[in-house]
Ligand SMILES: NC(=O)c1ccc[n+]([C@@H]2O[C@H](COP(=O)([O-])OP(=O)(O)OC[C@H]3O[C@@H](n4cnc5c(N)ncnc54)[C@H](O)[C@@H]3O)[C@@H](O)[C@H]2O)c1
């Protein structure tokens with residue numbers, strides 16, 4: 001089955017270009033690195049959205065021999081080959097300096113995301129994989145931007161989306177994403193938990209072939225509120241929402257104290273953990289699998305996966321960035337795109 005994927009190169013001063021070039025250089029290992037995903041390497045076509053001159057400069061800086069091929073308008077790349085990189089050109093506004101952010105290039109970063117999203121929506125590509133962007137510098141350029149997840153929700157006109165990070169043996173989804181901690185408690189409503197729970201449950205079934213998902217749900221407060229003595233959100237908001245989900249045929253276990261939910265005796269009987277906020281769930285996931293995890297946006301008509309790391313400005317152009325997460329993100333993109341194609345055909 002032919003699989004056409006698009007990769008956005010992300011913040012030009014960060015390590016996105018580096019890890020993409022490393023992946024191209026290491027493509028002879030693709031069969032072994034992606035075997036777990038069932039991806040057919042011989043049928044995989046990768047289009048990278050980036051400025052070709054940036055990719056050329058970074059390749060020279062890293063000492064990587066990668067043939068950067070600029071695609072013509074509407075040209076599809078051939079099947080991926082080691083040492084090749086097929087780039088759909090998007091022009092930088094200003095030449096990048098590795099490690100130094102410039103708001104001038106925010107428009108370039110956003111353009112790559114728009115092209116990738118629209119191309120997936122139109123069926124040109126079956127999935128998009130994103131290299132890291134820097135949220136701060138996009139805001140400094142005057143564009144309100146809190147993350148790919150929120151950008152994609154808007155661009156795909158999805159009512160709700162779910163951020164889930166996955167690594168071998170652990171999936172963690174979030175009820176709230178990029179919010180100041182002060183705003184989290186107010187954002188956790190029964191309606192939101194139900195929407196997120198439904199998307200998570202059905203995505204585990206459809207995209208990950210888990211017939212009867214076992215989902216563990218974190219409480220918000222210490223010790224899941226200690227029967228109301230340390231906060232009442234568990235009693236007033238989370239429990240009723242889980243009750244409704246259960247009545248709708250989507251049983252979930254919780255709210256459980258988040259400090260012990262991630263202990264192995266719980267996790268071995270769980271297909272996903274649902275955390276209430278970013279830094280309740282993601283430190284656990286990244287402790288378990290940083291560099292071997294992917295960030296996946298659920299609930300959209302398109303497949304989007306991403307690396308588990310940020311722009312790592314300290315490493316750009318040094319050759320020290322690990323490309324493991326990009327391989328993982330590519331594997332999940334292939335796996336989910338194949339599942340959606342199979343579901344559509346059945
Ligand atoms: N997918 C994304 O677009 C994404 C994900 C996370 C963070 N970010 C953004 O990236 C920016 C920087 O975030 P941060 O500093 O919190 O996290 P970061 O992941 O960029 O860096 C954290 C630490 O991990 C190291 N690191 C990161 N990636 C690595 C890799 N591939 N190989 C080896 N070491 C690596 C860095 O050197 C640093 O020490 C922020 O603007 C943040 O919002 C974007």
Ligand SMILES: N[C@H](C(=O)O)[C@H](O)COP(=O)(O)O
Pocket residue numbers: 146147148149150278282295306307308309
């Ligand atoms: N929350 C993500 C993480 O910690 O890896 C990261 O900020 C990227 O999020 P988006 O995919 O929404 O950009």
